[in-house]
Amino acid sequence: MKRLPTVPPWRTLAADAAPELRQLQRRLFLKGSLGLGALSLLSGCSVTDAASVQKVLSGMSRWNDRVQALLFDPARLAPTYPESAVTRPFPFNAFYGEDEAPEVDGANYRLELAGLIADRRPWTLARLNELPQASQITRHVCVEGWSAIGKWGGVPFRAFLERIGADLSARYVGFKCADDYYTSIDMASALHPQTLLTLRFADAILPRSYGFPMKLRLPTKLGFKNPKHIMAIYVTNLYPGGYWEDQGYNWFSGL
Numbered sequence: 575m576k577r578l579p580t581v582p583p584w585r586t587l588a589a590d591a592a593p594e595l596r597q598l599q600r601r602l603f604l605k606g607s608l609g610l611g612a613l614s615l616l617s618g619c620s621v622t623d624a625a626s627v628q629k630v631l632s633g634m635s636r637w638n639d640r641v642q643a644l645l646f647d648p649a650r651l652a653p654t655y656p657e658s659a660v661t662r663p664f665p666f667n668a669f670y671g672e673d674e675a676p677e678v679d680g681a682n683y684r685l686e687l688a689g690l691i692a693d694r695r696p697w698t699l700a701r702l703n704e705l706p707q708a709s710q711i712t713r714h715v716c717v718e719g720w721s722a723i724g725k726w727g728g729v730p731f732r733a734f735l736e737r738i739g740a741d742l743s744a745r746y747v748g749f750k751c752a753d754d755y756y757t758s759i760d761m762a763s764a765l766h767p768q769t770l771l772t773l774r775f776a777d778a779i780l781p782r783s784y785g786f787p788m789k790l791r792l793p794t795k796l797g798f799k800n801p802k803h804i805m806a807i808y809v810t811n812l813y814p815g816g817y818w819e820d821q822g823y824n825w826f827s828g829l
């Protein structure tokens with residue numbers, strides 16, 4: 575069902591790496607006047623020709639994630655839209671077809687917590703719904719080349735992480751889903767004001783297709799970094815990877 579290539583784009587042709595490198599260089603330059611020379615110094619490689627560019631890029635995926643995390647501006651908000659802009663019907667996407675979406679029993683659901691969290695008691699949906707709620711109308715952008723505007727509601731993730739006593743200085747938050755999906759995000763993105771532990775879509779209970787009973791909504795990241803059907807959340811300093819990330823998709827994939 576899924577059309578994503580399994581070979582990361584930067585592993586194909588050295589020439590293809592050039593635009594990515596230019597973009598990275600531009601971002602580094604905007605942030606603090608770092609250029610290719612600095613990139614060469616930092617990477618310990620000479621990045622003067624296409625072959626070395628490819629070598630550096632393929633060897634520096636993790637480094638690139640760290641640079642992107644450094645460039646992440648926790649105060650920059652993704653655009654929001656009026657109700658009239660909401661895409662109807664909203665597209666479904668997963669690594670399987672829509673009728674194969676997991677059926678989670680909401681009454682017996684317990685959100686599991688693990689890792690660097692002080693209070694790891696599981697949460698029922700009822701208790702999650704009692705927490706202060708927020709909503710957003712934002713654009714979901716899928717790496718496959720489509721985007722759609724939706725309205726999501728739920729618990730601001732920062733408030734939830736604070737409430738459970740998560741170690742906010744840890745590097746990663748990981749998610750395990752009711753299907754075989756999993757992903758992880760950097761702590762700065764987890765704490766971003768628009769990151770939402772989502773329980774509702776279009777003012778109704780989150781439908782099965784869109785991730786019942788819960789998804790994480792981050793308008794600052796690509797669609798595949800928005801896990802649906804979340805069963806467990808963990809906080810860790812060990813790089814957790816993800817379903818698509820482990821097949822070569824850029825891990826940070828965000829603003």
Ligand SMILES: Nc1nc2c(c(=O)[nH]1)N[C@H]1C(S)=C(S)[C@@H](COP(=O)(O)O)O[C@H]1N2
Nearest residue numbers: 665666667668669716751755797798800802
């Ligand atoms: N559990 C789970 N979450 C997932 C996926 C998945 O296959 N399983 N696909 C991701 C991708 S690639 C996209 S674009 C969005 C699609 O969300 P939607 O069905 O609400 O549009 O879910 C993301 N989260």
Ligand SMILES: [Mo]
Nearest residue numbers: 716717797798
């Ligand atoms: Mo996606």
